[in-house]
Amino acid sequence: xxxxxLTGAGIxxxxxxxxxxxxxxxxxxxxxxxxxxxxxxxYQPAVVQRFYDARRAALADVEPNPAHLALARLERxxxxxxxxxTQNVDDLHERAGSQHVLHMHGELLxxxxxxxxxxxxxxxxxxxxxxxxxxxxxxxxxDIVWFGEVPYQMDxxxxxxxxxxxxxSIGTSGAVYPAAGFVxxxxxxxxxxxxxxxxxxxxxxxxxxxxxxxxxxxxPAWVDELLTTVR
Ligand code: BV8
Numbered sequence: 001x002x003x004x005x006l007t008g009a010g011i012x013x014x015x016x017x018x019x020x021x022x023x024x025x026x027x028x029x030x031x032x033x034x035x036x037x038x039x040x041x042x043y044q045p046a047v048v049q050r051f052y053d054a055r056r057a058a059l060a061d062v063e064p065n066p067a068h069l070a071l072a073r074l075e076r077x078x079x080x081x082x083x084x085x086t087q088n089v090d091d092l093h094e095r096a097g098s099q100h101v102l103h104m105h106g107e108l109l110x111x112x113x114x115x116x117x118x119x120x121x122x123x124x125x126x127x128x129x130x131x132x133x134x135x136x137x138x139x140x141x142x143d144i145v146w147f148g149e150v151p152y153q154m155d156x157x158x159x160x161x162x163x164x165x166x167x168x169s170i171g172t173s174g175a176v177y178p179a180a181g182f183v184x185x186x187x188x189x190x191x192x193x194x195x196x197x198x199x200x201x202x203x204x205x206x207x208x209x210x211x212x213x214x215x216x217x218x219x220p221a222w223v224d225e226l227l228t229t230v231r
Contacts, residue, residue, distance in 0.1 A: 001230050003078060004164040004191075005071060006182055007086045007093070010171020010198060014065045014216045017058075017090055021173050026055075036146045045141075049127035052142040055089070056108040056123070064096035067170065067215035070223040072097035077227055083160045087172060087179050089144055104151040104179065110143035119143055151178060158185070167191045168222070171215050174203035183207060196222060 009019035019025045020032075034040050035051040075082050075098050084093055084101045089108045093101045106112075111122035113132040120133045122140075129138040145151050161167065167186035174180040183193055183206045195201065195210040196218040204210045211218055 001078065001166060001226075002081045002160075002164045003074075003083070003166045003168065003226075004160050004182075004186070005082065005084045006167070006169045006172065006179060007071075007084060007088060008170070008172025008179075009088060010173075011067050011086075011215045011219070012062070012065075012088055012090055012092055013171065013198075014067070014214060015062045015092055017062055017088075017092070019171075021175065032147060036144070037148055038146055039148075041141060041146070046127060049125070049142070052108065052144065053125040053127050056125070056142075059090060059108060062090070062092065064092045065216050067219035068092050068096035068098070070220040074223045074226065075100060077230065083164075085157055085160070085179075085182075087176070102153050102156060104145070104153060104157060106142070106144035106152065108142070108144070111140040112143040113137065114139040114141055154178070157182070161185045161191075162189050164189070164191045166194065168194045168196065169201075169203070169207070170196045170219060172197070172201060174201040194222070 013019050030051060035048050041048045071084055082100060084098055085104055086093060086101060087105050089106055091109050109122060111120050111126055113135060115137040116132060116135040118132060118134040126140050126142060130140060131138055132140055161182060164186060167183060169183060180203055183203050186193055193207045195204055195207040196215060198214055
């Protein structure tokens with residue numbers, strides 16, 4: 001049983017990480033185009049750096065929740081047959097113990113040098129223009145995929161969607177592409193599809209089954225269920 005799990009901000013909501021579109025979401029305080037586009041970084045780098053420095057610092061105040069922990073448990077059972085593709089830039093999947101995690105939109109705990117393209121693990125602020133550990137130039141930006149930029153590792157994601165038997169989407173509104181199109185690809189390649197989400201998403205009608213509720217409840221229950229079938 002080869003499984004691909006796509007996660008969005010909803011899986012980290014119960015850990016206290018704000019989502020994007022919910023009432024108290026990130027996009028409430030900021031227009032996406034003002035903080036999550038290469039143009040914004042061009043014209044107002046300090047605003048963009050502050051936005052991501054605040055989210056990076058806030059990671060210290062949150063912990064993985066039962067949904068993250070259940071996916072780590074599933075990975076221990078399925079090994080390479082499970083791939084978690086996340087749109088999230090937090091590190092809660094890894095802190096829960098998941099190792100096969102693909103951050104298609106980047107990570108807060110990584111800095112990208114605009115000069116030499118080197119990536120460096122990063123836990124501090126970037127707003128004070130620290131030098132790149134490799135080339136020394138003060139051209140570090142958040143290692144995040146912004147709107148209009150190509151998501152990371154699309155080749156690995158497409159290959160996994162082509163081979164999977166089951167595609168599961170957890171905590172995402174299905175509003176942003178190419179992630180929002182993965183369910184249709186999975187259906188085309190003959191996989192069974194399941195959505196676990198608090199509210200209906202823009203892609204709910206594409207799924208064979210859609211369950212409503214908080215990820216912290218739905219995901220552990222689904223993992224228990226799946227493990228009884230694969231054992
Ligand atoms: C690209 C990093 C070319 C930044 C992000 C086709 C049609 C229309 C538009 C486009 C198109 N193709 C491309 C576009 C443009 C654009 C796009 O999709 N725009 C949208 C707005 C229409 N896409 C791009 O620019 C992408 N690049 O297309 O390049 C290309 C394409 C293919 C192949 C090669 C090249 C790049 C997009 C990436 C932008 N960066 N994040 C940051 O984090 O600051 S996107 C960001 O928003 C997230 O990462 C995520 O991807 C997206 C949506 O957020 P969600 O995670 O879904 O969160 P949201 O708040 O929306 O929803 C939360 C959900 O959880 C809700 O459903 C809620 O009910 C549920 N929930 C809440 N609590 C819980 C819960 N569920 C369970 N339990 C709970 N407790």
